[in-house]
Amino acid sequence: MKNTQRPVVVSFSGHDPCGGAGIQADxxxxxxxxxxxxxxxxxxxxQDTKNVxxxxxxNPDNLIRQAKTLLNDLPVHAFKIGLIGHTDTAQVIYDIVRHYPLIPVILDPILAAGGGTDLANDGLIESMRHLLLPLTTVLTPNFTEARRLTNLDDIEACGLKLLxxxxxxxxxxxxxxxTESVENRLLNYQHQENYTWARLPSKYHGSGCTLAASIAALFAHGVEPLKAINDAQEYTWNCLQSAYKTGAGQSNPNRFFWRD
Structure with a gap:
């Protein structure tokens, strides 16, 4: 009989009605x-493809019940955390995820929309720092988010502070x-690596969601961390290269490019 089991990735994120980011992207x-x-x-x-x-x-009580009901039934192989939106929500996520210390946590610290709208106040950023970052296996901020999370300018100093x-x-x-090309930087206490990717011509809705969810899925399959982080970047770049337009704003990553 064919084995129909699949690793389970639990995603905490917001609902994007236009379908490019958030839960649908994950x-x-x-x-x-x-x-x-x-x-x-x-x-x-x-929101639309231009801004939030x-x-x-x-409601925090609803969120707790939703999560407990789900996790009492399903096994979990990785957590992916995206848009949080409120300090109370950060507390709830912490209270849930801390009971799974062996499960990898991939956090995309969304602090602002691509169109510029601020999505995290100082209280939420403080909650991320002191509640969620200590639980995080892989954090995937853009450079702006890294600077805002640390109140530092030098990007290497930002990475070390986040560690x-x-x-x-x-x-x-x-x-x-x-920059002419896209330069990504990976740090942990034993390893540092720079990645260079050709810059694509458009702006993309949900690219950060794509990267973080990709890392989470690879971790759920048991892929070792450095390979998972590299492969997820390659997958994301291919999604963006194959992106398509649905509205007047940013393009949607084609997350099933491999089927075309």
């Missing part, structure tokens, strides 16, 4: 890797920097 990526996506909605959003207009956080907060690996992405 589901697409996780499914693309032949994992099963289980989802916990942190917040609803009002508003977020409505989930000091408790992250095991920090992958800082440079797509938003004014």
């Amino acid at each position: 589901i697409e990526v996780i499914t693309s890797y032949h994992c099963h996506a289980a989802t916990i909605i942190t917040c609803l959003t009002e 207009s508003a977020i409505v956080p989930q 000091d907060f408790g992250c095991e690996y920090v992958l800082m992405t440079g797509a938003d920097e004014a």
Whole structure:
């Protein structure tokens, strides 16, 4: 009989009505890797392909019940955390994930929308630093987020400070920097590596979600960390290279490019 079991990745993130980022992006990526996506909605959003207009956080009690019901039934092989939206939500995620110390946690610390809307106040950033970063296996901030999380300018100093907060690996992405190519930087206490990717011509909706969910899926399959981080970047670049337009703003990554 064919084995129908798949690794389970549990995603905490917001709902994006236009389908390019958030929970839908995570589901697409996780499914693309032949994992099963289980989802916990942190917040609803009002957004399009250009920007986020508003977020409505989930009631903390509802969030706790949703997560406990799910996790009492399903095994979990990796956690992926995306848009949080509120300090209370960060506390709930911490209270849940801390009971799974052997399960990898991939955190995409979304602090602002691609269109510029601020999505994290100082209180939420403080909660990330002291609650979630100590639980994080791989943190995937862009350079702007890394600087904001640490209040530092030098990017290597940012990475080291994020490790000091408790992250095991920090992958800082440079797509938003004014450079000819995209320079990503990986740090942990035993290893540092720079990655260079050809810069693509468009702006993309949900590229950070794609990268973090990809790393989570590879960890769920048991891929060793450095290979997972490298392969996830390659997958993400291919998704962006094959991106398509649905609205007037950013392009949507094609997370099933391999089927075309």
